[in-house]
Amino acid sequence: MVSLVAEDVGVTLGGRDVVHGVSARLEGGTLVGVLGPNGAGKSTLIRALVGLLPARGRVLLEGEPVAAMPRAQVARTIAYLPQGQTLHWPLGVERLVALGRLPHLGPFSRIGEADRAAVARAMDRAEVTHLADRTATELSGGERARVLLARALAVEAPVLVADEPLASLDPEHQLHGMELLRGEAAAGRLVIAVLHDLGLAARFCDRLLVMDGGRLVADGPPGAVLTPALLAQVYRVEAAFEGGAVIPLRRLG
Secondary structure: OOEEEEEEEEEEEOOEEEEEEEEEEEEOOEEEEEEOOOOOOHHHHHHHHOOOOOOEEEEEEOOEEHHHOOHHHHHHHEEEEOOOOOOOOOOEHHHHHHHHHHHHOOOOOOOOHHHHHHHHHHHHHOOOHHHOOOEHHHOOHHHHHHHHHHHHHHOOOOEEEEEOOOOOOOHHHHHHHHHHHHHHHHOOOEEEEEOOOHHHHHHHOOEEEEEEOOEEEEEEOHHHHOOHHHHHHHHOEEEEEEOOEEEEEEEOO
8 A cells, every 4th residue: 555654854934944853654544634723734744745845854655755756646646635725717617627637648638538437436426426517616615625625536546635625514515525535545545634623533534643833743543642631732722522522612721
């Protein structure tokens, strides 16, 4: 199975250290949740992992430094869903999802039957097939989020990295989104998702990485990571734990 390894990764932006010395080995068949308060460095870390930001240390994909890999190879191996994407062009939904197949196409190549089948599978898994003929810029925020997830799924890469994939989704589709990510991991892929819902992270993720102040402060299975002490330290809240749910009760300090 695929592996993605961070070795003492650090990132400086605008003269400020945003990520400090993060090390972790992530394996296929795992759903990894990246947690932490706003400004903890979560998005910066995953952008460094996919090679979109210059970083200190090393990021290795199957033992090869990501920084030295051709971008087309990275794009075929790591499907990346950034947060809060704005659509500027009135593309049809099916055509937008089909953009996920671009890493597999050569120059001036046309999308083929295998690509169309991958697009259909992705739209079905993201439950957006009924939106195929709609214009993407006319969708609601939640519909757009699901379509963009379908675009990432259409890559059919062994690694899927999603930054806040549940944003804008209602509770039903949040659950479906986590079930979908769980299914991708069960199929052998490495799935890394930045999440804010602690309850969903605890229920669905195999492993949690918790960031605070740009540092990795906890790494392990949800039951070992999401403790009252950690929530007080990182999130500054007191929480109740009931039936696997994490319920913030009050702010501390």
